[in-house]
Amino acid sequence: MQIDVRPARSRPSDGALEAVRTGLAAMLGNRLVTSLAVRQQHANTLTWIDNQAPDMVAFPESVADMQAIVRLCAAHDVPVVPFGTGTSFEGHVNAPFGGVSVDTSLMKRIIAVHAEDLDCVIEPGVTRKALNEHLRDVGLFFPIDPGADASLGGMTATRASGTNAVRYGTMKDNVLALKIVTPTGELLTTSRRAKKSSAGYDLTRLYVGSEGTLGLIAEITLKLQGIPEAISAGICPFPTVKAACDATIATIQSGIPVARIELLDALQVRACNIYSKLSLPETPMLFVEFHGTEAGVKEQAERFGEIAAEFAGGPFDWATRAEDRSRLWQARHDAYWASMALRPGSKGVSTDVCVPVSRLSECIEATQADIAESGLVAPIVGHVGDGNFHVLPLVDMDDEAEIKAAKTFIERLVARALDMEGTCTGEHGVGQGKMKYLEREHGPEALQMMRSLKQALDPRNLMNPGKIVTL
Numbered sequence: 001m002q003i004d005v006r007p008a009r010s011r012p013s014d015g016a017l018e019a020v021r022t023g024l025a026a027m028l029g030n031r032l033v034t035s036l037a038v039r040q041q042h043a044n045t046l047t048w049i050d051n052q053a054p055d056m057v058a059f060p061e062s063v064a065d066m067q068a069i070v071r072l073c074a075a076h077d078v079p080v081v082p083f084g085t086g087t088s089f090e091g092h093v094n095a096p097f098g099g100v101s102v103d104t105s106l107m108k109r110i111i112a113v114h115a116e117d118l119d120c121v122i123e124p125g126v127t128r129k130a131l132n133e134h135l136r137d138v139g140l141f142f143p144i145d146p147g148a149d150a151s152l153g154g155m156t157a158t159r160a161s162g163t164n165a166v167r168y169g170t171m172k173d174n175v176l177a178l179k180i181v182t183p184t185g186e187l188l189t190t191s192r193r194a195k196k197s198s199a200g201y202d203l204t205r206l207y208v209g210s211e212g213t214l215g216l217i218a219e220i221t222l223k224l225q226g227i228p229e230a231i232s233a234g235i236c237p238f239p240t241v242k243a244a245c246d247a248t249i250a251t252i253q254s255g256i257p258v259a260r261i262e263l264l265d266a267l268q269v270r271a272c273n274i275y276s277k278l279s280l281p282e283t284p285m286l287f288v289e290f291h292g293t294e295a296g297v298k299e300q301a302e303r304f305g306e307i308a309a310e311f312a313g314g315p316f317d318w319a320t321r322a323e324d325r326s327r328l329w330q331a332r333h334d335a336y337w338a339s340m341a342l343r344p345g346s347k348g349v350s351t352d353v354c355v356p357v358s359r360l361s362e363c364i365e366a367t368q369a370d371i372a373e374s375g376l377v378a379p380i381v382g383h384v385g386d387g388n389f390h391v392l393p394l395v396d397m398d399d400e401a402e403i404k405a406a407k408t409f410i411e412r413l414v415a416r417a418l419d420m421e422g423t424c425t426g427e428h429g430v431g432q433g434k435m436k437y438l439e440r441e442h443g444p445e446a447l448q449m450m451r452s453l454k455q456a457l458d459p460r461n462l463m464n465p466g467k468i469v470t471l
Helices: 014-031 036-041 063-075 128-138 152-157 203-207 240-254 267-274 295-309 322-333 335-340 357-374 398-419 435-443 444-457
Strands: 056-058 079-084 102-104 110-116 119-122 175-181 187-189 214-225 230-237 256-266 287-291 315-319 351-354 382-385 390-391
Touching: 014 056, 014 063, 063 079, 063 102, 063 175, 063 214, 063 322, 079 214, 102 175, 110 128, 119 128, 128 152, 152 214, 175 203, 203 230, 203 256, 230 322, 240 256, 240 287, 240 295, 240 357, 256 315, 267 322, 267 335, 267 382, 287 295, 287 322, 315 322, 322 335, 351 398, 357 382, 357 390, 357 398, 435 444
Parallel strands: 056 102, 079 102
Antiparallel strands: 110 119, 119 214, 175 187, 175 214, 230 287, 230 315, 256 287, 256 382, 351 390, 382 390
């Protein structure tokens, strides 16, 4: 399906591409790949946004490699598109104007762990799971968990969050400093390891969530957390989505330090039962997790059970055994694939919005009614502790009427969230798919300021062109 993306530049000439290809081949050897299959794997693959492959894929092993790649591309006016693991949904990794995809998967060194300072320094290709495996022996962990085993460079670029955000925040709260390869190939350091600073503009936050449109992330300093003494997790069924959302709001307002609180609607529970071989009641469900001391998590779980009962929820079944928790959260992380299995052969169009928590149940109920009226199959899951939820319409791409219904449904979903003082995307990011909503969300003045920043830092529009804003 064609997404409305206005041209931001033209494709480079054949001569420019050949010059870059020749230069990179000499520099990288077999770490430059031009086969069609690999190029297509480095473009959008997970949603209905067209696959727009780059002209070549480069695999740097060091910051120096990154700088050399960018300098060569800049010399010949060839676009640069960063690539982590390719798990994004909004066309972030597409190359609508061709160019070089810079795959960071070989840059996976954990440079330093400062256990006493609760931070670490890593290269962008390190994945979330690999980092936590490395940290386990020192009693630390990195809490941001978007579900997929994404690269931390990609998570930083898209300002990712996920299931733990209600307690630990998003990537913007957990990135202390960055090293950035600028559009001219220079190396910029945005901050120091200090936990706070009031020295000048906050350049780190500028690049967190910039989706590769201002430069390449070459190194990341992350905040870490101590592994909790005890963790308890459980499930709690509710008669309606509204009851589950209201229980969530009451839990947050009561000050219970819940670590994760995830909503699955009845259709999503059914999908998880089939895919993950569970036997959960097929009704709206909260998956909840608490972190703390043994006494603390017991008290938190009991208090949550009392709140749930006030909203006709329960019974709340909770467990502290690691294997039970792992099975539960693996089913939640597999929700996307479980949903896809509901309708084999369809294309999943994952989208998300976020609203103030007080408007959450209203927004989800209206969305469910919209799904039913549209005749779509579209499970809902949500990081409801912070008002963020995801909808996954499963679309027959051979049915034009169904494609149109899904497209107009997403338009209404975003409009509904914006009318409730929410955002068009809580964590998926803008990419290509949600560019058209930014002016309504931010207003023309703010959008023009974003364009001005892009123009100032990347005047030739080399870095991931065609994403977030156009020049």
